[in-house]
Amino acid sequence: MIQMFHVSKAYSREAYALQDINLKIAKGDFVFVTGPSGAGKTTLLKLIFCEESVTSGQLLVDGRNIARIRASRIPYLRRQIGVVFQDFKLIPTMTVSENVALAMEVVGVYGRKAKRRIAAIVNAVGLGHKMHALPLQLSAGEQQRVAIARALVNDPKILLADEPTGNLDPELTIEIMDLLNFINAKGTTILVASHNKKLVETSGKLVIRLKNGHLEN
């Protein structure tokens, strides 16, 4: 599903965020990307959904070489990749259902079909009773679940999560991890960037360790 061949990312001649990364993530895998701050975890994820461009090397996502992707094709790639962030990235003036609906609008799904799908996904993340609540009316864990619902509403092949439990307490962290496991069990490939050692070690999942932009394992 995701393959990197000698991928490097540099912001300047001396500043390499990632160097010579080689990895393979199969369809349906659940992988943690871990390492200290500045190791390159977030950069790795950003390369996959094209928020950053590869400096050198080949990066294949679902068989397509996105190191050479045209800017006009990036939105279409992103529709197949769900992304979840540490700060949730919800629009504060939109309700739960409106925030989730964003992802459906971009693929041209509106009206009753969209409403049915949104209701199903919001229920699946346990927020069916809060469809019309604004983000400020939700707890941090609930906001993260809304972000996950938005990331999943178009049935993406890949889900990327950048420190999804970074702002959450241990109980909410377990909640979110349970949800991610549930999603993975349905066949979605999941890549989670996290510096939470305990979470990574107790998860029993595949782990990619980064240090100073290099793969440790």
Add this chain to the structure above:
Amino acid sequence: MLRRLVHHFIRAVASLKKAMFINLITVATITIALLLLAGYLLLLNNLNHWINVSQQRFTIKAFVHDDVVEKKLGEIAGKIRSYSNVRDAKVLDKNQAKDIFIDRHPDFLDIIEGLNENPFQASILIRVENDSADSVKQIATKVEKIAGVESVDYGERWLERYLAFRGTVKMGSYLLASLIIIACIFLVSNTIRLNIFTRRAEIEIYKLVGGTKIFIATPFVIEGAALGLCGAALAIAMLFVFFKLTLLGMNRESIHMMSSLTFYFLNNTGILLLLAVGVVSGTVGSILSLHRFLRI
């Protein structure tokens, strides 16, 4: 495609409603900017009218030979009336010319009465149409060629100076109007840019979930155009109220003194121009702001 466009309109309207306060401030700022242009266009419109009024006072005087009889005089006047751009051609015979001179210069009465012959020439007073200022020369040249007409007087030197002055004023006023329009477009564009800047997080999220540039930009452009149009409409309405109040506020005496001047509100062209400037500014502002945020 149509369904998507309708959806963009719905999204634009929903966004306008949600950020009502900010949008009202944006509209107010646009209104103030466009009031400047509207006021100037009002002045320009009235200036054009007053110039046209003064053009109506162009009179060509065609002096006829002494041996032209009354019947022939009437025929010449009739021929001149048939020319295009001629409003009227009035015959002034020798006696009428003498009476007018004595009216204007009563001191010369004894001298004139003492003459054996009437020294004044019969003439035809020709009035031209509103837009005939430039064709005055043409008409004068044509009239000069009519048999029986001795000479034609149309204040040639004054006319040339007037035409030059009018040309300069018109060119200067259009140039100033263009500069004000450009300034308004910048002002309104920057106001819209600030508005969009407050929603940059929303734009980022649309990019992350796979929104194309056109998908993200369209509702914002619609909003920008709508805000610009509202600002322009409000500017026109405010100017109209101010215009009416000003006319009402002029006291009787000053109205009598200025009785030869009529004040006009903006014509249709001016109103359409203002609305167009509003829409264009709002659209340009949206596009310029989004360009910065839509670099994927």
